[in-house]
Amino acid sequence: MNYSPANPLRPHFFVVSRFKQLLVIFIVSKTLSKDLSKGLYVISAYMTSSRRSFIKISGALAALAALPKSVKALYQDVKNFFVPPKQTIPLTININKTPYRVTADTRTTLLDLLREELQLTGTKKGCDHGQCGACTVHINGERVLSCLTLSAQAAGKEVTTIEGLANGDKLHPMQQAFIECDGFQCGYCTPGQIMSAVACVKEGHTKSVAEIKEFMSGNLCRCGAYNGIVESIQKVAAV
Amino acid sequence: MRPFSFTKTENAAKAVAAKKELTQFVAGGTNLVDLMKKHIAQPEALIDVTGSLSDKIETTANGIRIGAMVRNTLLTTDNQILSKYPLVAKAVLAGASPQIRNMASTGVTCCNAPAALIFMI
Structure with missing residues (x-):
């Protein structure tokens, strides 16, 4: 081996132990992900080494090439264990007489599908746990809570939201009654109240104030507009 | 979730x-979906059984047969229940809200695991 410093292809930097040489190449190729720069370092290393170190370096590089794949697979396994990948499902749902075809995450509730995917934000998210009734919609004509309905379970059914009540510019009688009887203050619970009220009248539970209150008990109003809401329902029921 | x-x-x-x-059956979803949102139930697969079970109320020789998928609301409006077992209708009406009663199935109403306080601790 000639390590003469006069040889321009063997600069002094590389006249170190083979171990250090390998270490430098290892660190450099690990640090620099770009192929071009990696290639340049590899070439310079080859040019300054013996046949033995050429084999060593080749072996080390081959090991390096194999490493990222297994590391990546391990990373994916660990990731899938802690963060399971989402699963999607294709759905067709009729909302306000319009068929919608969506591919939704299986976890999507009908409420989130309406608000986040279809931009039908009239339906409100209150507690998201089925206690406040702000998310009430009709499925096949019956009032249900969209926050506890998986959109996959609503597939193929007829959904009516607050957006589907009015006939063009003409408000639904219940919407009109809520305006006339001051059935709301802040208005956040109102879409749910109106959907519930429409169903309440349809079910015929409007014989007394007590009955209306009992059958509207699934809709909470923090403003306390209950008297106006009961009045609105009585007004529509009387028609 | x-x-x-x-x-x-x-x-x-x-x-x-x-x-x-790690598979769960889901009917009305009023309990399970709530538990899943709170990370109490963490199933890997859900099987929707709403189409698999009976949703009819029939009079039999010994009494009455209520299908597991009969929604709670039907228990409060069905004539067979109202004429023979009005207490059942009354009991159902005393619980939950009309929206929940439209969703919840009788089968699960009888054997559910509601989100009790112990889960929240």
Whole structure:
């Protein structure tokens, strides 16, 4: 081996132990992900080494090439264990007489599908746990809570939201009654109240104030507009 | 909520056959979806049994037969229940809200695990 410093292809930097040489190449190729720069370092290393170190370096590089794949697979396994990948499902749902075809995450509730995917934000998210009734919609004509309905379970059914009540510019009688009887203050619970009220009248539970209150008990109003809401329902029921 | 696969089955036998560990049956969803949102229930797969079970109330020789998928509301409006077992209708009306009663199934109402305080601690 000639390590003469006069040889321009063997600069002094590389006249170190083979171990250090390998270490430098290892660190450099690990640090620099770009192929071009990696290639340049590899070439310079080859040019300054013996046949033995050429084999060593080749072996080390081959090991390096194999490493990222297994590391990546391990990373994916660990990731899938802690963060399971989402699963999607294709759905067709009729909302306000319009068929919608969506591919939704299986976890999507009908409420989130309406608000986040279809931009039908009239339906409100209150507690998201089925206690406040702000998310009430009709499925096949019956009032249900969209926050506890998986959109996959609503597939193929007829959904009516607050957006589907009015006939063009003409408000639904219940919407009109809520305006006339001051059935709301802040208005956040109102879409749910109106959907519930429409169903309440349809079910015929409007014989007394007590009955209306009992059958509207699934809709909470923090403003306390209950008297106006009961009045609105009585007004529509009387028609 | 933990991601899960979602399938529907046509009958009870197929639903039972498809049941594995970490699989849950879902009917109305009023309990399970709530528990899943709170990370109390974390199933890997859901099987929708709403189409697999009976949703009819029938009078039999010994009394009355209520299908597991009879929604709570039907229990409060069905004439057979109202004439023979009015207390059942009264009991159902005393619980939950009309919206929940429209969703919840009788089968699960009888054997559910509501989100008790112990889960929240």
